[in-house]
Amino acid sequence: MSSISKRQFLRTAAGxxxxxxxxxATLERxxxxxxxxxxxxxxxxxxxWQSIRSQYxxxxxxxxxxxxYYSLTADPVLDAYIRHVRDVNAMSSFxxxxxxxxxxxxxxxxxxxxxxxxxxxLIITRNATESLDTVIAGFDWKAGDEAVMAGHDYGxxxxxxxxxxxxxxxxxxxxxxxxxxxxxxxxxxVYENAITAKTRLLMVCHMINITGQILPVKKIVEMxxxxxxxxxVDGAHTFGQxxxxxxxxGGCDYYGSSLHKWLGAPLGAGILHxxxxxxxxxxxxxxxxxxxxxxxRKLNHTGTHPAATDLAIRDAIAFHQAxxxxxxxxxxxxxxxxxxxxVRSAKRIVLNTPEAVERSCAIANVGVxxxxxxxxxxxxxxxxxxxxxxxxxxGVRGVRVTPHLFTTTAELDVxxxxxxxxxx
Numbered sequence: 001m002s003s004i005s006k007r008q009f010l011r012t013a014a015g016x017x018x019x020x021x022x023x024x025a026t027l028e029r030x031x032x033x034x035x036x037x038x039x040x041x042x043x044x045x046x047x048x049w050q051s052i053r054s055q056y057x058x059x060x061x062x063x064x065x066x067x068x069y070y071s072l073t074a075d076p077v078l079d080a081y082i083r084h085v086r087d088v089n090a091m092s093s094f095x096x097x098x099x100x101x102x103x104x105x106x107x108x109x110x111x112x113x114x115x116x117x118x119x120x121x122l123i124i125t126r127n128a129t130e131s132l133d134t135v136i137a138g139f140d141w142k143a144g145d146e147a148v149m150a151g152h153d154y155g156x157x158x159x160x161x162x163x164x165x166x167x168x169x170x171x172x173x174x175x176x177x178x179x180x181x182x183x184x185x186x187x188x189x190v191y192e193n194a195i196t197a198k199t200r201l202l203m204v205c206h207m208i209n210i211t212g213q214i215l216p217v218k219k220i221v222e223m224x225x226x227x228x229x230x231x232x233v234d235g236a237h238t239f240g241q242x243x244x245x246x247x248x249x250g251g252c253d254y255y256g257s258s259l260h261k262w263l264g265a266p267l268g269a270g271i272l273h274x275x276x277x278x279x280x281x282x283x284x285x286x287x288x289x290x291x292x293x294x295x296x297r298k299l300n301h302t303g304t305h306p307a308a309t310d311l312a313i314r315d316a317i318a319f320h321q322a323x324x325x326x327x328x329x330x331x332x333x334x335x336x337x338x339x340x341x342x343v344r345s346a347k348r349i350v351l352n353t354p355e356a357v358e359r360s361c362a363i364a365n366v367g368v369x370x371x372x373x374x375x376x377x378x379x380x381x382x383x384x385x386x387x388x389x390x391x392x393x394x395g396v397r398g399v400r401v402t403p404h405l406f407t408t409t410a411e412l413d414v415x416x417x418x419x420x421x422x423x424x
Contacts, residue, residue, distance in 0.1 A: 024076065027055075027322045039330035046409070049331060052323065053406040062385040063411045068209065068237060068363055068402040069389070070260050070267055073316070080315040081266045084308035100307050107313050111271055114317060115255075116245025122273050123300040124310055128236035129156040131256030131272035132203075134299055135232050136160045138282035139201060143169030148194045149203040150177050152210055152394040154234060157203065171198070176395065177208070177215070180354050184216035192223050199229050206238040206249070210391045210400060212336070212353045212363030214242070221250035230254070230278065239263060239271065241332060241361055243325040246273060253278050262328075262362075265316040268309050272299065328405065332362035335403040339412040340364050348423040352396050365391060367398030368423050376422065384418040 030051060034042050042048055055074045058064065064072075073081065088095050104124065112122045125131045136147075136157065141164050149161060151174050161172045173194045181187050191202060202224045207214050221231045232254040238244070240262030246255060255273040259265035274282065280294040288301035320328070337357070343349045343366065352365035368376055373390035377399045380386040388399040403412065 024318055024322060027076070027319070031322055031324065031327075039324070039326040040334075042327055043330040043334035049405065050408070053408065056406040058406050062381065062387050063414060064387055065401050065403055065407070065411075065415065066387050066389045067404040067407075068261060068400060071262065071264065071404050072406065073260075073266050073312075074264055074319050077264055077312060077315045077319050078266070081308060081312035084311040088307050088311075096304070096307065103307070104310050107310050110314055110317050114321075115239070115271070115273060116247050117273050118276065120296060121276050121279075122271055123296050124313070125256070125270040125272050125300070126268050126302075127260070127270040128234060128256045128258040129154070129270075131270050132157050132232060132234060132254070133160045134272060134285055135254045135256070135274070135282065136164060136201075136203075137285055138299070139164070140281065140283065141168035141170040141200075144198055145170040145200050146173055146196060146198040147171070147201045147203065148173045148175065148191060148199055148229075150175050150190075150205070150208075150394075152177060152208050152396065153203060153205060154209060154236065157234065161203075173199075177213075179211060179213070179352055179395065181359075184219050187216055188219050188223050191220055192227075195224065195227050195229055199227070201230050201232060203232045203234060206233050206235040206255075207242070207361070207363065209237055209363070210352075210394065210396050211365045212237075212360045212400075214238075214359050214361065217252065218248060218250035221252045225251070232256075237261060237363065240320060240325075241329065243329045251275070259313060259316065263313075263316050263320055265313045266309050268306065269313055274299070323405070329361060331405060332403070333357070333360070335407055335409070335412065336360060336362050336364050336401075338409055339401070339403075339416050340366070342416045343419050346420060346423060349419055350398065352391075352398050362404070363400060363402050365396060365398045365400050366419065368419065371422065373397050373399055379422060380415075380418055384414060386415055386418060 034048060056072045057075060108124055109119050112119045137160060147161055164170050165172055175190050175194045177190055178186055204217060204220050205215055206217050217233055224231045230253040233249060233252045235255050235257040239257035253275050257271050259269040260267045274296055279296050284298050286301040288298055291298040340351055344351050348369040350367040350369055353360050373392040377388050377390040380388055388401055391398055391400050
């Protein structure tokens with residue numbers, strides 16, 4: 001298709017979609033029009049992404065640049081979710097007693113296929129915190145056992161490690177990962193230097209949530225396994241943002257993520273992957289005697305849970321796959337580099353995210369010298385109507401900026417202008 005006819009198609013689609021939700025078939029046809037374009041090329045195609053933006057109920061009250069905590073669910077997925085709520089409600093306990101289990105197994109299968117693992121190694125949880133805390137608390141810790149983690153790791157997991165230290169007498173060794181590493185070896189060495197003969201578990205972020213830095217997980221896993229240490233990967237921000245499978249992470253022992261961030265599922269969905277040979281040794285947080293020790297479902301006793309949330313995961317997967325993981329990652333990385341490239345060398349502006357392309361994607365963190373992060377976030381919102389989140393800890397002082405597929409370069413231009421004026 002020529003660039004003119006392609007642009008006309010996109011504008012027509014966008015105009016039509018403004019009045020109604022895009023069907024999956026229409027979305028697939030839309031994406032097929034640009035099948036010949038590389039992900040890097042389509043990442044810069046404003047018409048294409050405007051048509052995708054039309055599928056999100058983006059607020060006009062402010063510029064939403066804090067999508068890392070919980071991102072908008074696309075309208076087609078939201079519509080399906082509401083339909084699931086109504087359908088489950090209509091059948092009520094009949095559905096929960098006769099169909100819920102089988103339907104959840106189907107969703108679990110699709111998630112496992114997307115992650116690239118076996119069904120028997122994955123369960124659906126509520127979020128990454130629940131997933132990883134299940135592992136931390138499920139370890140059979142003995143007094144004197146050690147775990148290695150970083151100061152920039154997520155607070156809920158750090159708190160669970162502290163709780164295990166108080167209760168079991170295990171020891172937590174905290175490392176500081178360089179914010180602007182010169183090589184992968186710089187990062188790997190930080191973790192390796194903290195390992196001792198007593199180390200049993202190493203926790204590492206696939207992507208650091210406060211800076212957006214992508215860590216060389218595969219190399220860290222291989223190093224740790226060489227020392228006989230198991231590795232748990234915090235993938236809260238990578239499933240649905242980066243184009244990868246679990247095999248790309250070097251055979252990590254545990255991986256947890258949230259699905260309401262980058263996959264686009266409704267709020268309250270996550271996954272936990274446990275390598276098959278590690279399942280039997282984990283203790284469940286909630287007792288369920290109906291499963292064998294080596295059955296991962298023993299870790300998934302949730303009581304009565306909102307079934308519609310699980311059902312809508314399939315719709316989120318379909319929307320994600322229609323666009324394509326490689327396209328999503330390319331667009332998100334383009335948006336981040338679009339605005340960071342305009343401010344990285346500006347006076348008084350400090351970027352707390354590595355410059356190398358492969359070390360970041362959508363998320364970046366920016367500060368202004370002499371301005372407290374909380375004040376910067378407040379000024380951005382009060383004066384410029386830009387919503388971010390302040391980060392002031394673990395050596396990081398700034399605001400986290402997290403665009404999504406529906407973010408426009410025009411909105412990012414407002415951010416760039418605001419930062420320049422604040423820095424001046």
